[in-house]
Amino acid sequence: MKPLTIKDVARQAGVSPKTVSRVINGEAHVRPEVREAVARVVAEMNYQPNAFARGLSSTRSFLIGLFFDDPACSYANDVLLGALGRARALGRHLVIETVAFDRADWRERLEESLRGLRLGGAILTPPIGDRDDLIAIFERHDVPVVRIAPGTHTARTPRVWMDDRAAARTMTEHLLAQGHRRIGFVRGNPQHTASERRWMGFYEAMTDFGIVPDMAHVAQGDFTFRSGLLAAETLLRGANPPSAIFASNDEMALGVLTAASAAQIAVPQSLAIAGFDDAQLARMAWPQLTTIRQPNVEMAAAAIDLLVDRPPDDGVMPALELPYELVVRASSRVEDAREVQPKPQTGR
Amino acid sequence: MKPLTIKDVARQAGVSPKTVSRVINGEAHVRPEVREAVARVVAEMNYQPNAFARGLSSTRSFLIGLFFDDPACSYANDVLLGALGRARALGRHLVIETVAFDRADWRERLEESLRGLRLGGAILTPPIGDRDDLIAIFERHDVPVVRIAPGTHTARTPRVWMDDRAAARTMTEHLLAQGHRRIGFVRGNPQHTASERRWMGFYEAMTDFGIVPDMAHVAQGDFTFRSGLLAAETLLRGANPPSAIFASNDEMALGVLTAASAAQIAVPQSLAIAGFDDAQLARMAWPQLTTIRQPNVEMAAAAIDLLVDRPPDDGVMPALELPYELVVRASSRVEDAREVQPKPQTGR
DNA sequence: CTGAAAGCGCTTACAG
């Protein structure tokens, strides 16, 4: 099956290949009638430009790189989903890449990839987007970058983000409103700048309420389930344990929940638990987790948009803020503690 | 930064571009000394061939397509991880694709993608690999395909698989050995042929043991958490409820666990629960889930290998079987029911 | 507004 080329289309439409190219790429300087006629032929013949020829002759390609630190985490899942949907709608393809920070030659390997791939753009997810040296490599290779939720040098590249700090405040205020005063906090992986922002939101909400957080109620985690489990064991062991624990992400919150179950502490009656992310697993827990819905899917889609329809370069880096949402479920809501049947999820 | 081209390398090595090409691609007909010398120059200059030029001039590209039905499921996560690691080691890149079966024009869209991408190979994950019409499209576009765990026409393409049926037998035998006789079963999504194989393994183990499974103890699920939850509610409502439930995957087993928690049924004392997959979340449950470890990461890596180092075409389709493993955890082990602290996971 | 020419960096097909 021989694929159609731009020449076939040109012949059929009675114009030159260059004109077809103009129409396909939405360039200016084509008479409306001609543009329409060509577009019709393209559609009729179901013509699809050869991506490699495009990539070879122009500097930009149709491939968008999605860079993850840990492609197996639930966060990566959401981002992948959002990016995939949008990329496909825009005729782009997604190449998944990791950065091998654990190897001394990660720079060389990244450069190899970039040389070989000629990406039309790259999305950097946390915490990758916070590495100056890494961003410099993309700049050197002229690969446009959009960062998701970067924490440093925010004006260096376009970005999509949400207000982690305000979200953590909101969650803390929810717990305070439920009557909790001894609220424990499990910090996230220090490599992620979001960890600090969430901590600040928690701290501010507490002090604004007139409570100085008890450092014996603060534990360090690293965003993994296991770190949440260990943190909770420490926090709950004390003489005056917290009545609520706010973990900086859902996986850790699940760890806290497991520690509570293991210690036969009733949730939420004796211990309220809150997470952050609204990962799929937040609804697979028992009781279901109160959390902050991060618009990860939407942020990823927006990042694709920023790469594909780049706004004119007026020196100002676009920054798109997306809203978070407090999702209150049974893990922090005493009146619901006896609820036997979880609400059905909508869709999958 | 101007990337090196094959000409630069050729000049430096004192040979023609064609010879460099031969060395890079491991073709025959190059004197060993020359081969070595060229290889050295390539390494020294850190030369990376332009993937688009390659893709344009040859029919095959360095891109491998990874096709998912549901890229957000935990299974997809494991496969992605395995494929990513291997692909990167072999200098290939991974393009993630979904098939839009929910649209009437999914065929056209898939063909567009294939025309544009010129994939060097494709990995089809279940249940995508069981669609005859879909495989035909790949054949028409000359894209080599490796299927993971296909259930139909197994000799049509190379494949990587594990014995779901034997694994389900093993799990069932484990539950029988724990003294269970009234064992409930939650079937998986009928679109996945693995669902049937797991059911058969269960059925055989039961009948071999002399027990005809009680159909009131069998429920239909679809591999989602929610379906497991609903299935368990049905199974546990009966007059003579099962003392153990074997769910066809971990997400559903988690649903069963949640239903049990909601109904205040002690696990594993009053109800043992087993899953299938050994997804990450199997260890995030309380109690942790007994399950079958599917070598998803390894199967994905093996699939990449089959695509890259294709065995000579002697008419026999390669089929690689990987071993499963029974992983017994607290959800089915009464003696461990009082264990308060879950074992630390190794690594993340 | 439109098109003819040149070229992107490889590989294929062919010649020696």
Next chain:
DNA sequence: CTGAAAGCGCTTACAG
């Protein structure tokens, strides 16, 4: 075993 020529299917740069 090695290389010169042609070509893959687009886009860039230029001319009109």
